[in-house]
Structure formats: structure tokens, C-alpha cells
Amino acid sequence: MTVSIYIPGVSAEVNNGPGRQQGAYPLNQWYVAAHSKELTDTPVGRTLLNEAIVLFRKGNGQVAAVEDRCCHRHLPLSAGTVEENGIRCGYHGMLYDDSGRCIDIPGQDKIPRRAKIHAYHIREQNKLVWIWFGQQQDSEPTCEPPAYPIHDDPRYVSDGDVYHYNAPYQLIHDNLLDLSHLGYVHLRTIGGNAKLHMNARMDVESEGTSVRVVRHMPASEPPPTYTAAYPFKGLIDRWQEIVFHPSHLEIWTGAVDQNSEDVNNPERGGFHMRGFHGITPETSTSCHYFWSMATNPSQNIEATKAKVIEQTALTFDEDKVVIEAQYENMKRFVGEAMIDIHVDVGPNRARRIIEQLKTEASAG
Incomplete structure (x- = not known):
């Protein structure tokens, strides 16, 4: 008996560019993003399901995940630093909270309404960090992560x-x-x-x-x-x-x-x-x-x-x-x-x- 196995990387249909690809992976699923022990006082940049994401642990111990880019000049936030209230860009110092909203621009009082990036639903349990990928980028989780x-x-x-x-x-x-x-x-x-x-x-x-x-x-x-x-x-x-x-x-x-x-x-x-x-x-x-x-x-x-x-x-x-x-x-x-x-x-x-x-x- 022969078996047909699709081989990514050898077809014109494959697209490894950034962004969510409908039909490329199972969606409406929790996926493992990290071990709990990986998230300390240093941001972790990781591409998951073709999306560039930065994971970090806030000062209160809660884990967070947002797009790995600053909305100013797109430096990866994983090249920045973690602070009590969020993650700060290592280029011009813009600070983002766990909702992806910019909450501080050094030297500038007014923060533009568009100064925000996408944030992900993330859960930590049983020493694992899970991230939700829905059919739409802003989809709410429909279940809890798998227990282990x-x-x-x-x-x-x-x-x-x-x-x-x-x-x-x-x-x-x-x-x-x-x-x-x-x-x-x-x-x-x-x-x-x-x-x-x-x-x-x-x-x-x-x-x-x-x-x-x-x-x-x-x-x-x-x-x-x-x-x-x-x-x-x-x-x-x-x-x-x-x-x-x-x-x-x-x-x-x-x-x-x-x-x-x-x-x-x-x-x-x-x-x-x-x-x-x-x-x-x-x-x-x-x-x-x-x-x-x-x-x-x-x-x-x-x-x-x-x-x-x-x-x-x-x-x-x-x-x-x-x-x-x-x-x-x-x-x-x-x-x-x-x-x-x-x-x-x-x-x-x-x-x-x-x-x-x-x-x-x-x-x-």
C-alpha cells in the first residue's frame, strides 16, 4: 500500500512569509509557546504558526505575549527589556503593556491611539505556557488549555x-x-x-x-x-x-x-x-x-x-x-x-x- 504525504517546502503553495495562513495549520487550538522556566526577566522571541511573537513575564509574575515588533520602526521587542509593567523597545524606548498598547514614549507626553500592537491570549499552567490561535487573530478562546x-x-x-x-x-x-x-x-x-x-x-x-x-x-x-x-x-x-x-x-x-x-x-x-x-x-x-x-x-x-x-x-x-x-x-x-x-x-x-x-x- 502506498501513502500520500504532503511535503512542505517543495510546492509552490508553501508560503513561509509572516502572518496567519488560513488552512495551513489547525486553528481554534491552544499550542505550547514555552516552558514556564524559560520566561524570567528576559524577553523570548519565537515564531509560532508563522507569527513573530515575544513572550515575557511581568513584574507581578504574569506571562504575556505580543507581536514581536515596535509599531514605531519595527525593531523586534525581543531585543528590548522587560519592566514591571511591560516590555520596552530597545531602539527608542517605547513601553508596551500586556494588551499591546503603548503606555510610555520617552520625551513625549501624548501617545497616539494607533500606538499598539496585537496581543495574544496566553495561559500558564502545569509548568507550561500555552498560546491561543483562533480562526481570526482576535478570536477569544473557546476552551481552556490542556491540563498536564x-x-x-x-x-x-x-x-x-x-x-x-x-x-x-x-x-x-x-x-x-x-x-x-x-x-x-x-x-x-x-x-x-x-x-x-x-x-x-x-x-x-x-x-x-x-x-x-x-x-x-x-x-x-x-x-x-x-x-x-x-x-x-x-x-x-x-x-x-x-x-x-x-x-x-x-x-x-x-x-x-x-x-x-x-x-x-x-x-x-x-x-x-x-x-x-x-x-x-x-x-x-x-x-x-x-x-x-x-x-x-x-x-x-x-x-x-x-x-x-x-x-x-x-x-x-x-x-x-x-x-x-x-x-x-x-x-x-x-x-x-x-x-x-x-x-x-x-x-x-x-x-x-x-x-x-x-x-x-x-x-x-
């Missing part, structure tokens, strides 16, 4: 980072929904027996705009990351539970000693890795990958956490090399058919959901 209580769960310790990919965001969706690649790409970290990975039973369910993939691998050899973080006695029973949402994926992986517990029990013990993966398009050919990993060490908590985070970062380094090389070759071999195999059920369902949401955004 794992970041605040006392049973877990977590940390994370952000990657920039020179590849379309859906290639990362494909990668995360198909963990059969672990045995080939991640031999030094979370891999394991490649044959077991490729032959693991896979159950795929869809509901609304989400896709859930569950894979079990009984009687596995523990991979390097697992043995470095947990005192397994020998063979292990592994699980991989992946839930896709248009803005992010949640992946719960882990293992127990072989035959010691039911891996379907939601309260099972053993070694846990709960990954958050916020995939936000930068443009049609690039994206931001906001990740975190939570784990449940029973001893040497900080050392085990550090080891798990280090190993997780190594796996993402490995994936980044593969995905960016894949995209370069897709552009080189544009027009050549790609086939589907059994591991593509989850990724293909996610792609259909994204296409439907894009169609709805374009029609709206």
Missing part, C-alpha cells in the same frame, strides 16, 4: 527542554506515534531488541481528535536507560502508551520485573517515564519541540532524575538527526511513492485528524 497534572504530581520528578527542528511538525508526530523505531534508532538509550519492537502487539483507538496507541513487550531485556535508572532483576515486561492530541502527545513508557505485575493496571509500580511532547509549528517547514520527562525514582532521587533527563535528551538528539535527514531526502525524492507498513496505523490516523482540522479552519 504530571508536572505537579508529587510522585514524579521532571525536567525538560526545547528543540528546534528544520522539518515539518507532522514528521515528529509520525515518529512519536510509532515507537517500533526504538530498536534501530535508540540502541544506546531506550532501544532494546529490534525484533521485539517490530512485532509487539499494537492496539490503536481513536476518539474525537485524539489517537491512543498501546504496545506491550513482555520478557524484554532492559535497555541501557532502564538499567541505569532502576534495579531490575532480569527480564522485564515493558509498556508503551501514546496519546496524540493536535497540539501535543503524552507518552507513558516503563517496565516491571517479568511476571511481577499486570502492566494493564493503572496503579502498577516499576520504572515509569512519562513524557510530554508539545509540537508547535514554527513555519510549514520547521517547528519547536517542547519536551519534558517525569520519572518515579524510589532512591537517589536527584541522581536518577538527572540520569533519566540526560538519557532522554540523547534519544531526542538521535531522533532529530533521523527526522531532519528524512525531510531532506523527502525533498530530494519528491514524487517518489512511499509505502505503508503495519506500524503506520497510528501516524496515519493522526494525519487524517490534522487534515480535517485544517479543512475546518480554512472553511471557517
Whole structure:
């Protein structure tokens, strides 16, 4: 069976110029804009869904997001400074509040009514900063951001980072929904027996705009990351539970000693890795990958956490090399058919959901 995958960057339809592009991405959605820890006393400039945005934290601790430009001479506000009441341009000192309104012009008492820029709806929760993209730039949010209580769960310790990919965001969706690649790409970290990975039973369910993939691998050899973080006695029973949402994926992986517990029990013990993966398009050919990993060490908590985070970062380094090389070759071999195999059920369902949401955004 062949599969048709649209390849941004090789079509005349692609436009990575500034501004909102109807039909290019799912809209009426919350997307991850930053980790909470990224926003301190320095502005963060970031392109999200083709829009140049500056994120900052005000003196009262509240987060804000506005267009990354001064309305005077268009210097990026991310080149400016954060103050108690807003962000000040680094060229002529105009100060903007979190509504995008200019509230101070040095040396000038009167502030023109047109001295304002667009502001974004933004929410901070569970150590993540979310930004709303509606069908129209001034659309009000129609729902609250997705919750991710794992970041605040006392049973877990977590940390994370952000990657920039020179590849379309859906290639990362494909990668995360198909963990059969672990045995080939991640031999030094979370891999394991490649044959077991490729032959693991896979159950795929869809509901609304989400896709859930569950894979079990009984009687596995523990991979390097697992043995470095947990005192397994020998063979292990592994699980991989992946839930896709248009803005992010949640992946719960882990293992127990072989035959010691039911891996379907939601309260099972053993070694846990709960990954958050916020995939936000930068443009049609690039994206931001906001990740975190939570784990449940029973001893040497900080050392085990550090080891798990280090190993997780190594796996993402490995994936980044593969995905960016894949995209370069897709552009080189544009027009050549790609086939589907059994591991593509989850990724293909996610792609259909994204296409439907894009169609709805374009029609709206």
C-alpha cells in the first residue's frame, strides 16, 4: 500500500512569509509557546504558526505575549527589556503593556491611539505556557488549555527542554506515534531488541481528535536507560502508551520485573517515564519541540532524575538527526511513492485528524 504525504517546502503553495495562513495549520487550538522556566526577566522571541511573537513575564509574575515588533520602526521587542509593567523597545524606548498598547514614549507626553500592537491570549499552567490561535487573530478562546497534572504530581520528578527542528511538525508526530523505531534508532538509550519492537502487539483507538496507541513487550531485556535508572532483576515486561492530541502527545513508557505485575493496571509500580511532547509549528517547514520527562525514582532521587533527563535528551538528539535527514531526502525524492507498513496505523490516523482540522479552519 502506498501513502500520500504532503511535503512542505517543495510546492509552490508553501508560503513561509509572516502572518496567519488560513488552512495551513489547525486553528481554534491552544499550542505550547514555552516552558514556564524559560520566561524570567528576559524577553523570548519565537515564531509560532508563522507569527513573530515575544513572550515575557511581568513584574507581578504574569506571562504575556505580543507581536514581536515596535509599531514605531519595527525593531523586534525581543531585543528590548522587560519592566514591571511591560516590555520596552530597545531602539527608542517605547513601553508596551500586556494588551499591546503603548503606555510610555520617552520625551513625549501624548501617545497616539494607533500606538499598539496585537496581543495574544496566553495561559500558564502545569509548568507550561500555552498560546491561543483562533480562526481570526482576535478570536477569544473557546476552551481552556490542556491540563498536564504530571508536572505537579508529587510522585514524579521532571525536567525538560526545547528543540528546534528544520522539518515539518507532522514528521515528529509520525515518529512519536510509532515507537517500533526504538530498536534501530535508540540502541544506546531506550532501544532494546529490534525484533521485539517490530512485532509487539499494537492496539490503536481513536476518539474525537485524539489517537491512543498501546504496545506491550513482555520478557524484554532492559535497555541501557532502564538499567541505569532502576534495579531490575532480569527480564522485564515493558509498556508503551501514546496519546496524540493536535497540539501535543503524552507518552507513558516503563517496565516491571517479568511476571511481577499486570502492566494493564493503572496503579502498577516499576520504572515509569512519562513524557510530554508539545509540537508547535514554527513555519510549514520547521517547528519547536517542547519536551519534558517525569520519572518515579524510589532512591537517589536527584541522581536518577538527572540520569533519566540526560538519557532522554540523547534519544531526542538521535531522533532529530533521523527526522531532519528524512525531510531532506523527502525533498530530494519528491514524487517518489512511499509505502505503508503495519506500524503506520497510528501516524496515519493522526494525519487524517490534522487534515480535517485544517479543512475546518480554512472553511471557517
